[in-house]
Amino acid sequence: MTTMMSIQRKIRSTAIGAVAAVALVEVTTHLPSEGRSSLTYHYLFDHCITPLGRRLFDPEGAHHLALDVVRWGLAPRLSREGGSDESRLNTKIEIGNNDKRKLQFPGPIGLAAGFDKNGTAIPGLFDLGFSFVEIGSVTPLPQPGNAKPRSFRLLEDRGVINRFGFNSEGVDRVKEHLREYRHEFGGRGSEANENSTSDHDENNRSMEENRTPNNYFLWAVGWAWSRLMTTKSRTGVxxxxxxxxxxxxxxxxxxIVGIRELGPSADYLVINVSSPNTPGLxxxxxxxxxxxxxxxxxxxxDDYAPHAPLFVKLAPDLTIxxxxDVASVIMDTGVDGMIVSNTTNVRPESLISKHRIESGGLSGAPIKDRSTECIRIMYKLTEGKVPIIGVGGVGSGRDAYDKLKAGASLVQVYxxxxxxxxxxxxxxxKELADIILENGYKGVEDVVGAEHDDIYWNLREETARRKMQERVVAEKKIVDL
Structure with missing residues (x-):
């Protein structure tokens, strides 16, 4: 018995030593060069830090910590490892029914609203690999939202119930955050900040002057981190x-207040009429x-942000x-797109978590199939003519692919x-790029709405005719010259 235990200890020690050696090699060879994009860094966050955060913090506390980690530039960056040909995701997806509002998305995967409500961590969110980031919801005036606790993990169901109630810093604070972001990274609204350059430079000089022995260590750590672990931030829509x-x-x-104050700094705007946590919404x-x-x-x-496509975000609990009615209104008014769907008030019978009885909107894996069905229905009702951003329970490339085939042009994760x-x-x-390749599609645009044969082929024929007409017009202009 003693001999057996001794052998087990030796095996365990050898295994631990081998893992430690491999980890050391990985860290020393890849981490300094690849930084936050390395597999080591991703593994650390996904399999150590994230589970630990769930154990140590309540859902809202973990949310705030995660937002801080992203804002401070500590979160993983988009990993390019794995050999997948992600060029299939780089199709320029155009949204907007007016040439002045044609918005090109560099890829199909974005972040849904709710994670960064006030726009404080935008650069870090793009670094995660999102092609587009949606902040908010933002209300005109600051408001605290509903009483705590107001967020609950359904661990066994891989779902979340929240009843935040539009907790927001208000448009004035968010407007400042967007100005800071646009000043540093350019784009919409950056011209409003050209006068702040001198203040920015002055702040940098002040930081240099304040590098005293008392804070030299922190400065040195920050310098090392910026050199070894960060590169130029990604941007997107x-x-x-x-x-x-x-x-x-x-x-x-x-x-209208939100459009007027924040529209000039936004690439697109969303009218949220589907949160279940604001009475009457x-x-x-x-x-x-x-x-x-x-x-x-x-x-x-049109008055305040004519460049920005306008979307409306819908609930998954609507009847047929x-x-x-919603599809008819969307077609009649000429809204640029819709987001399908928000959280649900419905509780599937499959839920087993003790928190399933909490009031609020349910999201995550339990809503995946319902949101995909809503996408499928709304795509049919609008004949594929109104772009859809699909959201609800997306946790894999297959989930994203299913929503694209059902009719979504873009997909959000949260x-x-x-x-x-x-x-x-x-x-x-990576998984989405592989699935697109395996199914013989050239890119994301070829997948959108593929479940709907009649609509799919009619739209492709219309697109081909339009491109042919555009080519004829272009050639005629050349001849005339």
């Missing part, structure tokens, strides 16, 4: 999700109210008749990062 204040009696006015999806809201917000968009870690973004991209 930035969306702003707009909400209304809880006590507001002028819903339309609230959304979902009633705005009723035909007459939605028609009135979209008519006024589209006019405000309600979906038909809740599944709670369980998969930030490295899920890189994995989804």
């Amino acid at each position: 930035l969306g702003v999700n707009l909400g209304k204040n809880k006590t507001s009696e002028d819903e339309v006015g609230d959304y 979902r009633s705005l999806q009723q035909r007459e109210q939605l028609q009135n809201l979209l008519t006024h917000t589209l006019k405000a968009r 008749d309600e979906m038909k 809740s599944m990062m709670v369980y998969e870690g930030p490295g899920v973004v890189s994995r989804i991209r």
Whole structure:
């Protein structure tokens, strides 16, 4: 018995030593050169830090910590390892029904609203590998949201229930955050910050002058981190999700304030009428109210942010008749796109977590199939003519692929990062690229709506005719010259 235990200890010690040796080689050879993009760094976050965070912090505390980690530039960057040909994801996806509002997305995977409500961590979020990031929901005035606790993990179901209630710093603070981001990385609204360059330089000089022995160590650590672990930040398309204040009696006015104040700095805007945690909000999806809201917000968009496509975010709990009404309004008003779907009030019978009884919106794996079905229905009702951003339970490349085939042009991720870690973004991209290749498609655009044969081929024929006409016009112009 003693001999057997001794052998087991030796085997265990040998195994631990071997793992440590491999880890040491990986860290010393890859981490300094590849930094936060290395497999080691991704593994550390996904299999150590993320599970530990779930054990040590309540859901909202872990959320705030994760946001800080991203904001400080400590989160993993997009990993290029694994041999996948991600060029198939680089198709320029155009959204917008007006040439002035044609918005090209560098890839199909984005971050859904709710993670960065106030726009404080945008560069770090693009670094994770998202091609587009949606911040918010942002309300006109600051508001604390609902009482805590208001977020619950359904571990056994890989879901989340939240009842935050549009906790927001308000448009004024978010506007400042967007100005800071645009000043550093360019794009929409950056011209409003050209006068702040001198202040920025002055701050840098001040930091240099304050490098005293007391803080030299921290400065040295920061310098080493910036050299070994960071590179130039990625950028992408930035969306702003707009909400209304809880006590507001002028819903339309609230959304117009958001468009006016934040639209100039946004690449696209979202009218959120589907959160289940703000009293009366979902009633705005009723035909007459939605028609009135979209008519006024589209006019405000044309006045204050004519460059920005306008999306409307929908609930997954609409009946078929309600979906038909919504689709009709969307087609009539000329909204640029829709996001399908928000969280659900419905509790599937399959849920087993003790938190399934909590009130609020359910997201994550339990909503995946329902959101995909909603995408499928809305794509049919709009005949594939209104772009859809699909969201709900996306945790793998297969999940994203299913939503694209159902009719989504783009896909968003959020809740599944709670369980998969930030490295899920890189994995989804790799898996999606592989699936597209395996199924014989050239790129993302060829997958969108592929389930709907009649609509799919009609749209492709229309696209081919349009490109032919554009080519003829271009050739005629050359001849005329």
